[in-house]
Amino acid sequence: MKNNTFEEIAGALDRAETVLILTHVIIDGDAAGTAAALCRVLRARGKTVHIFTGEELPHNLRLLDADYFVRDRAELLDRYDLVAAVDCSDPSRFEKRKDLYDRASVHVNIDHHRTNPCYAEYNYVDADAAAAGEILYEMIQNAGWDMDVRAAEGIYTAIVTDTGEFEYSSTTAKTHRIAAELFDLGIDINEISVAIYQNERKVKLQVHSDILQNMDFLCDDRFVMAHAPAQLFEKRGAEISDSDGVIEAIRGIDTVEVACFAKEIAPDEWKLGFRSKYDIDVSAIAEEFGGGGHRKAAGGSMHGSIADVKACLYPKVEAVFREKDGRA
Amino acid sequence: MKNNTFEEIAGALDRAETVLILTHVIIDGDAAGTAAALCRVLRARGKTVHIFTGEELPHNLRLLDADYFVRDRAELLDRYDLVAAVDCSDPSRFEKRKDLYDRASVHVNIDHHRTNPCYAEYNYVDADAAAAGEILYEMIQNAGWDMDVRAAEGIYTAIVTDTGEFEYSSTTAKTHRIAAELFDLGIDINEISVAIYQNERKVKLQVHSDILQNMDFLCDDRFVMAHAPAQLFEKRGAEISDSDGVIEAIRGIDTVEVACFAKEIAPDEWKLGFRSKYDIDVSAIAEEFGGGGHRKAAGGSMHGSIADVKACLYPKVEAVFREKDGRA
Numbered sequence: 171m172k173n174n175t176f177e178e179i180a181g182a183l184d185r186a187e188t189v190l191i192l193t194h195v196i197i198d199g200d201a202a203g204t205a206a207a208l209c210r211v212l213r214a215r216g217k218t219v220h221i222f223t224g225e226e227l228p229h230n231l232r233l234l235d236a237d238y239f240v241r242d243r244a245e246l247l248d249r250y251d252l253v254a255a256v257d258c259s260d261p262s263r264f265e266k267r268k269d270l271y272d273r274a275s276v277h278v279n280i281d282h283h284r285t286n287p288c289y290a291e292y293n294y295v296d297a298d299a300a301a302a303g304e305i306l307y308e309m310i311q312n313a314g315w316d317m318d319v320r321a322a323e324g325i326y327t328a329i330v331t332d333t334g335e336f337e338y339s340s341t342t343a344k345t346h347r348i349a350a351e352l353f354d355l356g357i358d359i360n361e362i363s364v365a366i367y368q369n370e371r372k373v374k375l376q377v378h379s380d381i382l383q384n385m386d387f388l389c390d391d392r393f394v395m396a397h398a399p400a401q402l403f404e405k406r407g408a409e410i411s412d413s414d415g416v417i418e419a420i421r422g423i424d425t426v427e428v429a430c431f432a433k434e435i436a437p438d439e440w441k442l443g444f445r446s447k448y449d450i451d452v453s454a455i456a457e458e459f460g461g462g463g464h465r466k467a468a469g470g471s472m473h474g475s476i477a478d479v480k481a482c483l484y485p486k487v488e489a490v491f492r493e494k495d496g497r498a
Numbered sequence: 499m500k501n502n503t504f505e506e507i508a509g510a511l512d513r514a515e516t517v518l519i520l521t522h523v524i525i526d527g528d529a530a531g532t533a534a535a536l537c538r539v540l541r542a543r544g545k546t547v548h549i550f551t552g553e554e555l556p557h558n559l560r561l562l563d564a565d566y567f568v569r570d571r572a573e574l575l576d577r578y579d580l581v582a583a584v585d586c587s588d589p590s591r592f593e594k595r596k597d598l599y600d601r602a603s604v605h606v607n608i609d610h611h612r613t614n615p616c617y618a619e620y621n622y623v624d625a626d627a628a629a630a631g632e633i634l635y636e637m638i639q640n641a642g643w644d645m646d647v648r649a650a651e652g653i654y655t656a657i658v659t660d661t662g663e664f665e666y667s668s669t670t671a672k673t674h675r676i677a678a679e680l681f682d683l684g685i686d687i688n689e690i691s692v693a694i695y696q697n698e699r700k701v702k703l704q705v706h707s708d709i710l711q712n713m714d715f716l717c718d719d720r721f722v723m724a725h726a727p728a729q730l731f732e733k734r735g736a737e738i739s740d741s742d743g744v745i746e747a748i749r750g751i752d753t754v755e756v757a758c759f760a761k762e763i764a765p766d767e768w769k770l771g772f773r774s775k776y777d778i779d780v781s782a783i784a785e786e787f788g789g790g791g792h793r794k795a796a797g798g799s800m801h802g803s804i805a806d807v808k809a810c811l812y813p814k815v816e817a818v819f820r821e822k823d824g825r826a
Contacts, residue, residue: 335663343681353671379710
């Protein structure tokens, strides 16, 4: 359960002639950006490298794909010398791709999730890194490998998305020093910003607007709840993922300390998300709905009508605030 | 019309015993953050320093005020040895405070607006700086003055707000290097992020939601228009400024190249904002509505009903796209 050195990992990668890169399912900017950068750098070193995600890249990450991401299994090699897993806390997250992982004889694991059990032969897990891309950047620098502007774009995408544009607590001085060096390598901030952040589906804005038409406030506006019934998505021809971001938006209200967003993922089946702004531990609330998570971000679920959900949730929330105020 | 050196400006500030800091009207994060940082650093050098804005600090910038910002003219000194203007392109922007500026015998002008005519005795104008705060940071470093964590928070606020969280084209490697050094000084990114970005009025979200219920799309969704009649604000008990940010949100739609947002600021009086994502010059459209601006951000105005506005605007927009496609 100990990290290898950057030298050991770079050595393993350099000994391989064929490399397959895997990332976690529901691929995000850190996973895709880190994978793209690693692919680019290794190809420049003469290797055959593919990334296999088993899913489409999100719309706003397509700028990363310069023929790196393989869609169809038939285009993969039968086996690779090495599989590199990036931003993946556990092999179970290689959904439907575990056989590809198992077939390689050497495995590399580059990640920043605290729960990562160092499952590979070569591991580098740093929970203090703001993004897996931050670790890969340092490894490439340490190895003295060439990094061109395309690889730098991958690293930048990894960092900017996983830090919420340098806003989350995971951001450090090192994060900004790396960003500065990526600018030195020539990244075009306007091109990247437009691709990632000015690239929303029209229905996503409409769905957000519909949801925000009906917010419930409790406890002197310190708690807010919004919800999206299934027919709201149907009416707009939208996906459930078009409601992503609503919970962060409502937590952003000045008086709000705890936010909940409920979405109906099947008839009378509600998925509940919770976010806390300060010190209230929402994982405790989520546990009462069969879920869990972190102090500031957690989730649970419940069957019933939205009225049932509220009738169950609101007394619990009121108790949490009463308890907090009693302590104060 | 030439910049002074940092040494000359620091010398002038050091010779003054009393300093008044002024910023532009409709104060923003760069103006307030830079002013707060300068006030903090000069007070630590034993000087009497006030900031006079003539208006309330926006809600989400109050974290900056540790008794620096004077609300009431009666609390000001009769005269100051030196007035320092920060983030202020022109003395006309000291609305209702010009007499205070004129009464001092020495003036310092620290700014990053390209149009700044270097109106003071001591000027430092750098249009390539991402924020006035970036220039002040370099000046303080150059002078070897102490900067504590509170001053660092001011500089960080200036930079993060004026770069849209490091997203705008004005962001450079230097911007990130300065941010890294501010982290080294101990800024609390979570505290600052919550104060600035998780601090929206409830009615602002409601107003945005109301506005997004009615978007018009033209030219295969490459143009989007949203509007807010006066009664929309009245119904919610909102201010017109609660619609700030709508135009950036609708420009963020993937297919959109040009966005327009119209707000009714008096009966049948519409203020129009325009934003461009790529190469279409919206200042040319704005000029047809008695306004102007930059290629990517411009504004104009028109009298009439919203139907009149659309009837006037839409043919012009269609002509712009036809012309662009003809060239392609």
